[in-house]
Amino acid sequence: MTHPVVHFEIAGSDGERLTGFYRDLFGWDIQGSGPDYWLVKATDDGIGGGVMQTRDEMPAYVTVYVSTDDLEGSLRRAGELGGETVVPPMEIPGTGSFAMFRDPGGNTIGLFRE
Template identity: 50%
Template sequence: MAHPVVHWEVAGPDREVLRIFYEGLFGWKSETVDENYALLQPGEGPGGGIMCTRPGMPPYVTVYVRVEDLERALKRVRELGGELRVPPAKIGNGMAFALFTDPAGNMVGLLTTAVT
């Protein structure tokens, strides 16, 4: 697969409530990154995260797809009728992400490790 799903995310107004819920429901292990984010390891498949949404931001569940060139992928998103929701931002060491909505309004993330 040229563009695999490499991460997923569940977001809502209370990260801790969501973390406890998913740990209790599925037995997933979590690692707190900061007060707004925790990484989840389900044991199989790609890992995910629990995020605290900002005020006015709705809860969501999304997947992140790996791409080589974030700007090129976002240009294609717009050409195909999608809309940029969160502009590219660097995270971690050498990574960047962006979020867009598809024509139906579904939130999808893009993740690249090709950041210098």
């Protein structure tokens, strides 16, 4: 696969509750990673992810992040195919960059570049 899924994200209005829920349900190793964000440690047979507390009127969501070397190019191509940019490219200090788009079915998908 040339663009693998490299991260998942589960977000809701009570990040602490979500973190406890998934830790207790699946035994996930989840550690704090900044204000309102927790990282789910990857395992030998699964990718890592994150749990995020939403802010203001932001709805709960679940999404995946796909690896790409060209965030802008991927967003442009998504637009040509009927998608739309939701979050333009943004840096994650010390980690990489990300962006998000909505596909023609209304799903929000993330892009990640190391």
